[in-house]
Amino acid sequence: MDIRYKYFPYPVLSPFSDDYLNSRFISEINVIKDISDLVLNLSVLLDDSELLHLITHNKADYVFHIECPQTSYRTIVKTSETEVEKRIPESKLNGRVSICTFIVAKDDLGSFRSDSFNEDYGKMTFHIKRGGILAIANQVNIDITKEINDLAKTNSVFSILRRDSNDDLGMQIEIDGDKIKLFLCNEEFYNYKNVAAVPTFQALLHAALILPALIYTFETLRRSGTDEYEMYHWFKAIEKALSKSNIKLNQETLENKPSYELAQKLLALPISRGLKSILNFGTEEEED
Known part of the structure; x- marks a missing residue:
């Protein structure tokens, strides 16, 4: 999955739009190799007060979408924490792995607005359905180069x-x-x-x-x-x-x-x- 520009019927905090002013949503991914797993340390930085309010009140989640096209592996991590660890067997990944990070509504939001909205929106409020994307962070891609040395394969050792x-x-x-x-x-x-x-x-x-x-x-x-x-x-x-x-x-x-x-x-x-x-x-x- 690659993040591409798209139009939403409501403001979305993202690096490719000016729907929000003076707010940031940034993801950072660090990878550690264990013997048979890749350990992804997933973290976010968010400084929009209204979106933070939704997360702390269990009305929205950070969602990390992890995908490896070469192996067709796909999974998501939902959390309200700004840092989380995800272990993935290395056998499930090869080549490029993309991690896309979102904030997603957990409930219907009847009259959502943020003080950080672009002034063009005035005092407008928006109805956002459960599952609606509220924010999109920068996409992170990592390259997995596998060593052909699997101890579990009987013909290697x-x-x-x-x-x-x-x-x-x-x-x-x-x-x-x-x-x-x-x-x-x-x-x-x-x-x-x-x-x-x-x-x-x-x-x-x-x-x-x-x-x-x-x-x-x-x-x-x-x-x-x-x-x-x-x-x-x-x-x-x-x-x-x-x-x-x-x-x-x-x-x-x-x-x-x-x-x-x-x-x-x-x-x-x-x-x-x-x-x-x-x-x-x-x-x-x-x-x-």
Whole structure:
């Protein structure tokens, strides 16, 4: 969504009209990259007393419209606060993301006017319906350049292999190589291949297979040290991913942060996502 000039049947505070004099409505967006999320810090500056009165009396809201054309992701954030945080999975965004900020009426306004109206409006008042746009701030565009290094993709850091047996030893894990290897017996591997073909179940696979493998890896590093593993591709990938959250992969971190906590952070809370995928199976996911 791009903000374009348009006519309204009533005055609107905006950067492209002189409906208001000596009033400002400005938005500011700051972006922080987490391991798997983009954190948008959304803030506004408003100095029109009548519009501020509407917001403080729950008759209007600040509305941030966030849209990424390349991925078709769209969401809105409604708030009466001048600052709010919105976390978005990075997988949902790519390329240009536009954030358009408005003030929108929450109720019908029977006789609205502001002392900041252009003098051409005299003492006129206006009826504005619920959902009507009262103010438009500057549009902010950000560019998202994605790194192709997703720890949750088994072909980047993990290899899931078949162990030619039908024993009941469960999954075996090896970390002596460029990839973390997960070995499954014949039946487990067959079931894995069937489940992996269903995109909805990816989060469940992360929780069932990748999460325990990462916990095992962190525990091994904690006991044995990092020196003999630092040359491996998986180590460098995990180190880079943790650095996005200002976490160093060193002995101090391994001693002071639980392995399960680090593993869940890297995989963007796979248990929570897995449970949601079960509840949402067969239904369409709705935007917030």
